[in-house]
Amino acid sequence: MNPINNTVGQVKIFGQAKLDSLYNFLNKYPGFIIALSGGIDSRFLTFFSHIFELNYQAVTFYGPHLTDYEIDFVKRWVEKHKIKHNFVYFDPLKFRLISSNTKDRCYFCKKEIFTLLKRNYGKYGYIIIDGTNYSDLKKYRPGIRALNELKIISPLADFFIEKNDIKFLGNIIGLDFLDQYSRSCLLTRFDYNIKINKTYLLRLREIENFLLNLGLLNFRVRVLKNKIFLQVDDFFKELFFSYKKKIDIRFNDLFKRDYELMFSNNISGYFDKKGL
Structure with a gap:
């Protein structure tokens, strides 16, 4: 039996269908890595995978491009929920194509980060997923091109789950900090x-x-x-x-x-x- 049916209870058809689709999709993989930035999108994917006991591992990159406040938030959150999680240090300024800061900077940065993830975890047969949502596809997001090239899976975007949907679905599964403000690097x-x-x-x-x-x-x-x-x-x-x-x-x-x-x-x- 799908565990969501026992956990969610009476919800709107929309929410049930979205959660069922996401669960069935992720459950078919023997294991996957979640790029956990600490924002609501990647936290939703991580919390979802955790409470439904999927075979996941969350990874957060930290470095001089992020504030201590954000890293501390991730530390506290993963400890609170006993999330399977690793921190990996990454200095984007070591890469000339990132530090030169052209309009495609995020493309080069995402490419380095997810190449590193694939190198470290791909050899074990894990797929890599990230929190890009369907709303992001409608904006200027040069990093999405890198995700496509590296065949990173973005299940929220693939299942047409938008930013407002994530708050609704997050409330259903008990995700905390639903009103957190967005923080870019x-x-x-x-x-x-x-x-x-x-x-x-x-x-x-x-x-x-x-x-x-x-x-x-x-x-x-x-x-x-x-x-x-x-x-x-x-x-x-x-x-x-x-x-x-x-x-x-x-x-x-x-x-x-x-x-x-x-x-x-x-x-x-x-x-x-x-x-x-």
Whole structure:
């Protein structure tokens, strides 16, 4: 008997059908690796695989392109749920095609990461899956080309599961942190074609860690050639101004310059000059 039928109970036909299809698809593989970024999409796949006792292994890449806040979140989450999980260190700046920061940067980065996964786990017969959802296919996502070339499986996209569907289905299976804000890697903060060096990346990492620890959970520090922008979600405006003096001091300490401030209710995960 499909275990979902006993676990989910009375749900809408849509949710039942999606969960059944996903379970039947993943269950046919003797084992698979999940690229767990810590975002809601890959967490959904990981939690789903875990509670239905599929033969999975979650892997998270960490390095200077991610904040301590995000890595700590993954650590706490996998420990809480007893997820089968490994961390793998990855420094994207070791690769010239990534650090040169062209518009295809994410293509080159995904290619290196998933090539490493295939090299380490493919020899054991594991397939590699990731959390790309169907909504992502409608946006500019150069990394998807790398996934296609390496034959990485994206079951959420394959079964037409969109971002809003994931929250609905996640609620059915008991996934936590359904309202978490999206966090893209720190390389996306740099305007295209600005070469990214480690010193500046670590300063950016430090300021974003600082802001996250203040409780500003949805923002982006944007680096242009001659300017730094701080985009903050409208929801956090009051909290921002309560810490503004501390924030100003930290920006000056790290970057020796002022930043330009803007509030928005639609902050992109990728570098976006819209509204700047």
